[in-house]
Amino acid sequence: MALRALVGVKRVIDYAVKVRVKPDKTGIVTDGVKHSMNPFCEIAVEEAVRLKEKKIVSEIIAVSCGPQQCQETIRTALAMGADRGIHVEVSAKDYESVGPFQVSKILAALAKKENVNLVLLGKQAIDDDCNQTGQMTAALLDWPQGTFASEVKVEGEKLTVVREIDGGLETISLKLPAVVTADLRLNEPRYATLPNIMKAKKKKMETVKPSDLGVDLTNRIHIVSVEDPPQRQSGVKVETVEDLIAKLKESGHI
Amino acid sequence: MYRTLSTGKHRGASTLRRLLSTLVIAEHDTQQLTPVTLSAISAAKRLGGDVSCLVAGTDCTKVTEQLAKVQGVSKLFVAQDEAYKGFLPEELTPLILEAQKRFSFTHICAGASAFGKNLLPRVAAKLDVASVSDVIDIKSPDTFVRTIYAGNALCTVKCEEPIKVFTVRGTSFEAAQCSGGSATCETVAPPAVAGLSEWLQQSLTKSDRPELTSAKVVVSGGRGLKNGENFKLLYDLADQLNAAVGASRAAVDAGFVPNDMQVGQTGKIVAPELYIAVGISGAIQHLAGMKDSKTIVAINKDPEAPIFQVADYGLVADLFKAVPEMTEILKKK
Numbered sequence: 001m002a003l004r005a006l007v008g009v010k011r012v013i014d015y016a017v018k019v020r021v022k023p024d025k026t027g028i029v030t031d032g033v034k035h036s037m038n039p040f041c042e043i044a045v046e047e048a049v050r051l052k053e054k055k056i057v058s059e060i061i062a063v064s065c066g067p068q069q070c071q072e073t074i075r076t077a078l079a080m081g082a083d084r085g086i087h088v089e090v091s092a093k094d095y096e097s098v099g100p101f102q103v104s105k106i107l108a109a110l111a112k113k114e115n116v117n118l119v120l121l122g123k124q125a126i127d128d129d130c131n132q133t134g135q136m137t138a139a140l141l142d143w144p145q146g147t148f149a150s151e152v153k154v155e156g157e158k159l160t161v162v163r164e165i166d167g168g169l170e171t172i173s174l175k176l177p178a179v180v181t182a183d184l185r186l187n188e189p190r191y192a193t194l195p196n197i198m199k200a201k202k203k204k205m206e207t208v209k210p211s212d213l214g215v216d217l218t219n220r221i222h223i224v225s226v227e228d229p230p231q232r233q234s235g236v237k238v239e240t241v242e243d244l245i246a247k248l249k250e251s252g253h254i
Numbered sequence: 255m256y257r258t259l260s261t262g263k264h265r266g267a268s269t270l271r272r273l274l275s276t277l278v279i280a281e282h283d284t285q286q287l288t289p290v291t292l293s294a295i296s297a298a299k300r301l302g303g304d305v306s307c308l309v310a311g312t313d314c315t316k317v318t319e320q321l322a323k324v325q326g327v328s329k330l331f332v333a334q335d336e337a338y339k340g341f342l343p344e345e346l347t348p349l350i351l352e353a354q355k356r357f358s359f360t361h362i363c364a365g366a367s368a369f370g371k372n373l374l375p376r377v378a379a380k381l382d383v384a385s386v387s388d389v390i391d392i393k394s395p396d397t398f399v400r401t402i403y404a405g406n407a408l409c410t411v412k413c414e415e416p417i418k419v420f421t422v423r424g425t426s427f428e429a430a431q432c433s434g435g436s437a438t439c440e441t442v443a444p445p446a447v448a449g450l451s452e453w454l455q456q457s458l459t460k461s462d463r464p465e466l467t468s469a470k471v472v473v474s475g476g477r478g479l480k481n482g483e484n485f486k487l488l489y490d491l492a493d494q495l496n497a498a499v500g501a502s503r504a505a506v507d508a509g510f511v512p513n514d515m516q517v518g519q520t521g522k523i524v525a526p527e528l529y530i531a532v533g534i535s536g537a538i539q540h541l542a543g544m545k546d547s548k549t550i551v552a553i554n555k556d557p558e559a560p561i562f563q564v565a566d567y568g569l570v571a572d573l574f575k576a577v578p579e580m581t582e583i584l585k586k587k
Contacts, residue, residue: 018538019403028407040520100375101384126519128402130387135343135375144344144450147372150513160454165368166467166522168514170456172340175449184503184520185513221384224397224410232545235566241579244551244569253471253528253549254495254584 002058040122046189049081078200079192085205104136109213117177134181144174274303276361290365292429335444340453366421383415390426404542425525469498476502478533494584518543536561
């Protein structure tokens with residue numbers, strides 16, 4: 001059985017950027033800041049492409065929700081090997097109130113509409129750090145979930161997933177269709193080559209609205225404020241190991 | 255008229271009681287309660303109301319005994335069934351929904367561990383509510399504080415969902431006391447088996463050292479250790495300090511140590527009394543996992559390493575000399 005895969009990708013502030021809180025405490029400064037694909041989403045795309053290369057997956061649909069710029073993120077997924085893209089367009093203003101629950105409703109609706117049997121996502125976005133969307137999507141579809149996956153194997157109608165848990169690893173078996181969220185160790189994402197980037201420009205990208213999918217974006221969790229975390233007081237440099245141990249003794253740590 | 259009024263009053267009082275009922279999903283390994291559950295209970299107590307706990311598993315006897323004594327827990331719901339082997343969310347979710355249907359909790363929470371993160375969003379979506387992850391502070395029953403952008407911003411959110419579903423950062427709440435409690439215990443019949451998933455096996459990293467997320471002292475190594483064998487230097491030092499050993503992503507990716515040792519945004523969050531970072535540069539993603547430690551020590555040969563900006567005590571030195579030296583001095587005491 002060849003699988004049809006839906007991969008969710010999110011556009012976030014690049015992981016290496018030091019973020020700044022807006023002076024009015026309403027959020028983070030995003031204008032003019034480098035954005036890229038969420039690192040965990042890259043891993044999800046890579047896994048889907050590898051499954052396609054193994055002829056387990058027949059088609060990969062990359063989807064992203066958000067403003068116009070998300071199309072760049074979808075293009076990146078297409079350049080990595082996804083077959084076509086769906087941009088669920090949400091205006092920048094409306095997007096501010098969109099959270100994992102709203103995105104999972106969109107993904108669940110698309111999974112049904114596109115008749116996919118595998119949804120691949122990253123385990124968390126590095127901006128909101130929620131770690132919810134995959135689990136919620138699985139719940140809405142009533143599909144099993146393989147979260148924090150570091151290994152995925154398709155065996156007939158079943159999926160064997162090795163998961164990263166607190167004490168080590170665990171292996172579970174899921175009935176397809178299923179939702180999988182990628183951990184860092186799942187794979188090493190490839191770089192899109194220039195020819196592939198050029199080819200990706202010709203790949204199909206469809207734009208839909210959440211309302212087309214029957215999804216209401218109302219979020220009942222509101223941001224009250226966003227603030228800088230407390231700053232640590234600058235410390236001291238010590239010259240020798242003896243000094244270090246003396247300081248730690250003084251402060252009662254050893 | 256009077257009757258209507260009194261009914262209204264009665265309803266009002268019961269709504270008030272309803273405002274104050276929290277279900278904590280207990281995490282355990284059938285032998286022992288996971289420490290993060292005790293933090294979740296403390297967080298639940300902060301909400302100001304009745305706190306109940308749900309214990310599900312193939313064997314709940316020991317954990318139920320432990321939980322019954324935990325201060326602040328008034329009721330225990332116990333569901334023992336073979337279906338809960340491996341604590342699969344596909345099986346636990348219907349059970350929690352069943353409990354919710356019967357008791358109409360206003361809050362459902364668990365520790366923000368791999369278990370809680372896996373389970374609670376599934377429960378929330380089934381309840382048709384958005385949920386709040388990794389809460390570090392509770393301002394009021396509907397207002398929570400959490401970190402975003404790898405701990406580089408604090409976000410206060412107001413949750414207007416009828417049921418608040420959230421996970422709790424263990425290091426942000428004291429553990430509830432394990433004695434003095436007297437919870438009543440009720441058995442819950444498990445709902446039908448979902449059968450969507452199956453737990454096959456686990457391979458846990460065995461260690462005599464304290465558990466990473468609850469250790470008082472943590473010694474962590476990074477790329478600077480150069481290889482897995484050299485981590486022995488850190489194990490020796492950790493032994494002298496009764497410390498847990500952690501690692502940066504670089505050390506995990508390079509295969510020096512298993513990934514359950516990773517401290518950071520995508521690994522574990524720790525906040526020990528003392529955190530000793532050895533050969534770790536201090537990338538944003540690593541700092542996210544340890545910058546709430548009470549005292550931070552950095553040992554690094556690069557004086558420009560960002561880790562020195564958060565370290566209380568910094569030693570610019572070659573770790574291969576400094577760490578064994580430290581171990582020797584500590585041995586002599």
